[in-house]
Amino acid sequence: MNGRLGKWVGDHIVLLVGLLVLLYMFMPIFIVVLMSFNDPASKNSYSFDGFTWHNWLNPCEPIGMCDAVTLSIRIGFLATIGATALGTLMAFALVRHRFKGRSVANIFTFLPMASPEIVMGSSLLALFVSAGFAGTLGFWTILIAHIMFCLSFVVVTVKARLAGLDPRLEQAAMDLYANEWQTFWRVTFPLVFPGILAAALLSFSLSFDDFIITNLNSGQEVTFPMYVWGAAQRGIPPQINVIGSVMFFLALFLVISSEVFQRRRARVTA
Amino acid sequence: MADSDAEDLVLTGVTKKFGTFKAVDDLDLTVPQGSFFALLGPSGCGKTTTLRMVAGLEELTAGAITLGPQDISYLKPYKRPVNTVFQSYALFPHMTIFENVAFGLRRQGKKDVKKQVEDMLELVELAQYGARKPTQLSGGQQQRVALARALINRPQVLLLDEPLGALDLKLRRAMQIELKRIQTEVGITFVHVTHDQEEAMTMADTVAVMNAGLIEQMGEPKELYEHPRTTFVANFLGQSNLIKAKVNGTDGDQIRAEIEGSTLRVPRDRAADDAAVRSGSVWVGIRPEKVFLAAGGTETSDGSNVLRRGRVTDVSFIGVSTQYLVRMPWGQELMVFEQNTGAREDFRVGDEVDLHWLPDHTFLLDADQDATAGVEREDLG
Ligand SMILES: Nc1ncnc2c1ncn2[C@@H]1O[C@H](COP(=O)(O)OP(=O)(O)OP(=O)(O)O)[C@@H](O)[C@H]1O
Ligand SMILES: [Mg+2]
Numbered sequence: 001m002n003g004r005l006g007k008w009v010g011d012h013i014v015l016l017v018g019l020l021v022l023l024y025m026f027m028p029i030f031i032v033v034l035m036s037f038n039d040p041a042s043k044n045s046y047s048f049d050g051f052t053w054h055n056w057l058n059p060c061e062p063i064g065m066c067d068a069v070t071l072s073i074r075i076g077f078l079a080t081i082g083a084t085a086l087g088t089l090m091a092f093a094l095v096r097h098r099f100k101g102r103s104v105a106n107i108f109t110f111l112p113m114a115s116p117e118i119v120m121g122s123s124l125l126a127l128f129v130s131a132g133f134a135g136t137l138g139f140w141t142i143l144i145a146h147i148m149f150c151l152s153f154v155v156v157t158v159k160a161r162l163a164g165l166d167p168r169l170e171q172a173a174m175d176l177y178a179n180e181w182q183t184f185w186r187v188t189f190p191l192v193f194p195g196i197l198a199a200a201l202l203s204f205s206l207s208f209d210d211f212i213i214t215n216l217n218s219g220q221e222v223t224f225p226m227y228v229w230g231a232a233q234r235g236i237p238p239q240i241n242v243i244g245s246v247m248f249f250l251a252l253f254l255v256i257s258s259e260v261f262q263r264r265r266a267r268v269t270a
Numbered sequence: 271m272a273d274s275d276a277e278d279l280v281l282t283g284v285t286k287k288f289g290t291f292k293a294v295d296d297l298d299l300t301v302p303q304g305s306f307f308a309l310l311g312p313s314g315c316g317k318t319t320t321l322r323m324v325a326g327l328e329e330l331t332a333g334a335i336t337l338g339p340q341d342i343s344y345l346k347p348y349k350r351p352v353n354t355v356f357q358s359y360a361l362f363p364h365m366t367i368f369e370n371v372a373f374g375l376r377r378q379g380k381k382d383v384k385k386q387v388e389d390m391l392e393l394v395e396l397a398q399y400g401a402r403k404p405t406q407l408s409g410g411q412q413q414r415v416a417l418a419r420a421l422i423n424r425p426q427v428l429l430l431d432e433p434l435g436a437l438d439l440k441l442r443r444a445m446q447i448e449l450k451r452i453q454t455e456v457g458i459t460f461v462h463v464t465h466d467q468e469e470a471m472t473m474a475d476t477v478a479v480m481n482a483g484l485i486e487q488m489g490e491p492k493e494l495y496e497h498p499r500t501t502f503v504a505n506f507l508g509q510s511n512l513i514k515a516k517v518n519g520t521d522g523d524q525i526r527a528e529i530e531g532s533t534l535r536v537p538r539d540r541a542a543d544d545a546a547v548r549s550g551s552v553w554v555g556i557r558p559e560k561v562f563l564a565a566g567g568t569e570t571s572d573g574s575n576v577l578r579r580g581r582v583t584d585v586s587f588i589g590v591s592t593q594y595l596v597r598m599p600w601g602q603e604l605m606v607f608e609q610n611t612g613a614r615e616d617f618r619v620g621d622e623v624d625l626h627w628l629p630d631h632t633f634l635l636d637a638d639q640d641a642t643a644g645v646e647r648e649d650l651g
Binding site: 166168169171172173174175176177178179182186187190191 | 325326327346347348352353354356358360361362363364373374377378419420423
């Protein structure tokens, strides 16, 4: 009896621990989704007081929240494009070209990732102010800041992908009558694309999420994380959980659909 | 350069340096149009580097490469009528097998791609695999895709960098025959790199033996085997007994060389170079399978080369033949391979034997060279 129980535990322990860890990781998200249906008794209530559709039907009810979300999405979008384009070019240069100061450049692109956000944020503010932008802090300074801190992540991600790319594939393409341009678009780019895509997604989520650097350089503008921070002082409106849930389900949808897409492609070619 | 019509591939003084290291050193090579040319040599001798220079993937440090009347030394790879089967296949992982094979045709804007690709896949027996990705194929199948992808373009020169390396023996033999058949059929010049001497000899019209960035010797397989000009070739292609001897004169068109009181005769045209003969100190070479064994003191026919008073130190029976090691009075061990015809009892370890062989099978090499150059180690099989 004891032996059988021991065996059962032995067989399932990995599964069990795995489930517990998953539970631990997803608990906050369950709470966010749950609280998006909350009908709070008072402004400062953090408990589930009753079920309602109201929050989902009136997501923009809290004053300024939807403006903050829109601003964050706009900045996230532009920062993603800027950082991905620049970072990809940098990654190509760092991996493919032998130039003087290459290893130093490598270290310097890595450095911003390692330095504390609060330091970067405040020094950036000092820079903006001393450059005479003190009165015009806002959309553009936020965007510049976001592109800056996303850049390192893009470079590192794309570089990893590029370093794993066998240069002989490009040589084979050239050997098979593809000129430099065709080689890039037919062979190099498709093979590096997953890295670029990952870098873009990472950039967006970093930008959308950022509070510390943004807070220091935003002037009068309010991004979503700043709004949530401010609201938390007064009592979080349940609509914030709606936005949180939407973001989560959107991410989930993206992950699942890319998975399905890949499976289907694998099945078609099998 | 021969007649101007021929689209021979000619390398003149081709040199490639990596830093200060010379991977290919002042190489001269002529590959006649339509021939099956094998480049044979040990690992690291510069075979791949040579091919890459012909393909345009590596820049020459010095020298020139011409194809027929055209100097292609500095042409971009995609402008050369040359295709490569890479040592590592280098199939495009994001494309199907069909698209991999179609790649070259599409870049050249050829018509009728579908039909041609299907025919080519048929030829390499991969017709049903067109829709798969390279990772879904076995190593041998990938190799055949790499071959199809290059061959479909009907280049003037096809470069094959150990294209059969990953195959098991049976498939390897089958592909060797297939490759040879394809080459004869399409009449394309094949430059085939390998370090498998048997493969080089069975397939090629001409074999060039390469060592440390240099061509040691070039010729028909039989010529190379029967008449090696360096100790490296003598040892790398098959096995050889090299016996140090002193030249002490000539008899008509035969050279006499002496070792420990025995006189060995070698036809003059089988001496690698006259300078060695004049200097007096030479290696007398004989292939182990050309040597006959006789019990010590047996009469031998006139005109044979004879070495007496050998003692058998090792006998290994390997089915079709028996391999003997015989220690000579001066301490050297010589190899003798005998067919198992059953005509005579095998010798045993300790028996005294005489070795004899025909002067026509003997060759002379310059004694300045290392007698062990190119000896294949056990682990290289
Ligand atoms: N890019 C490079 N940089 C420096 N040295 C190189 C480079 N490519 C090749 N070499 C050197 O040049 C020599 C010849 O290399 P190559 O690849 O031509 O050998 P190979 O004859 O094809 O050998 P194998 O049979 O193992 O494929 C080797 O000693 C190798 O280390
Ligand atoms: Mg090689």
